[in-house]
Amino acid sequence: xxxxxxxxxxxxxxxxxxxxxxxxxxxxxxxxxxxxxxxGLIFSVYVGDLDEPTRGHAEKLHEQLxxxxxxxxxxxxxxxxxxxxVTGTVARKRIxxxxxxxxxLSMAAAFGGGDLAGGIVAGLAQLVEQAGKS
Amino acid sequence: xxxxxxxxxxxxxxxxxxxxxxxxxxGTSARRSSKRYRPGRPFTFTPVWFxxxxxxVIGEGPGATELPAAHRPTLPAGPLLAxxxxxxxxxxxxxxxxxxxxxxx
Numbered sequence: 001x002x003x004x005x006x007x008x009x010x011x012x013x014x015x016x017x018x019x020x021x022x023x024x025x026x027x028x029x030x031x032x033x034x035x036x037x038x039x040g041l042i043f044s045v046y047v048g049d050l051d052e053p054t055r056g057h058a059e060k061l062h063e064q065l066x067x068x069x070x071x072x073x074x075x076x077x078x079x080x081x082x083x084x085x086v087t088g089t090v091a092r093k094r095i096x097x098x099x100x101x102x103x104x105l106s107m108a109a110a111f112g113g114g115d116l117a118g119g120i121v122a123g124l125a126q127l128v129e130q131a132g133k134s
Numbered sequence: 135x136x137x138x139x140x141x142x143x144x145x146x147x148x149x150x151x152x153x154x155x156x157x158x159x160x161g162t163s164a165r166r167s168s169k170r171y172r173p174g175r176p177f178t179f180t181p182v183w184f185x186x187x188x189x190x191v192i193g194e195g196p197g198a199t200e201l202p203a204a205h206r207p208t209l210p211a212g213p214l215l216a217x218x219x220x221x222x223x224x225x226x227x228x229x230x231x232x233x234x235x236x237x238x239x
Contacts, residue, residue, distance in 0.1 A: 017179065017180045018179050018180050018181070018182035019171060019177065019179040019182070020182070028184055029184070029186075032184055032185070032186040033186045035186070036186040036187070037186075042185070042186075042187075043185075043186065044183065044184065044185045045183070045184040046181070046182070046183045046184075047179075047181065047182050047183075047184075048179075048180075048181020048182065048183075049181065054236075055236060058234075059232055061183075062232060065185075068232075072234075078171050078173075078177050078179075079176065079177055080238075081173060081174075081238050081239050082236065082237065082238040082239075083236065083237055083238070084234065084235075084236050085234040085235045085236070086232050086233075086234040087232060087233045087234045088232060089231050089232070091233075092231075092232070092233035092234075095233075096233075097233045097234065097235055100233065100234050100235040101235035101237070103235070104235040104236065104237035105237060107237070108237040108238065108239040109239070111171075111173065111239050112173055112239040113173075114170065114171050114172050114173060116171050
């Protein structure tokens with residue numbers, strides 16, 4: 001849904017019912033594409049409610065990706081006010097849990113100020129920086 | 135000027151201007167604030183899931199469900215571990231083991 005061209009965005013009007021407006025969607029799209037291209041890992045962002053246990057739900061989402069071992073998912077639940085970062089086995093070697101926690105901390109700080117898109121973009125940037133080049 | 139003209143000019147016009155400003159301010163901000171997230175207030179939206187390449191989500195595309203069975207056994211977990219200098223031979227990263235972090239605000 002964030003394939004990078006505007007036609008895709010208009011193809012799926014459901015995306016615009018989501019928490020982000022068009023400029024924010026474009027920023028997220030660019031951040032995700034850059035993250036994937038520069039690290040070789042698969043980055044994914046989920047924004048929506050998480051079922052209890054939230055960690056288990058986030059891991060289930062992570063498993064649904066085609067290559068979960070090298071995938072990183074950032075799951076944000078604005079209503080429950082919590083976020084989960086799940087890294088696969090390969091991705092975890094490049095992004096240690098401590099670095100993920102640091103990114104989670106900066107994301108939570110931005111979310112606490114009400115800035116969802118900015119927090120996600122900043123957190124992704126931090127994770128990408130930690131993962132380094134592929 | 136008659137009394138009614140005076141009233142129209144000095145009371146009617148200011149009231150119209152004030153009403154116009156109110157309409158502009160609250161008409162636009164009410165529309166915008168419905169999209170805005172404020173911590174602690176209920177925020178209704180449809181859940182979204184972003185990927186740089188949407189076809190990488192299993193179960194979305196036709197035939198994508200066959201992918202993991204054909205794909206996963208070929209993952210070179212062993213050789214990768216052997217290359218790591220500080221990894222003892224017995225250290226087994228269980229396939230599917232995940233890391234990460236959680237936080238709340």
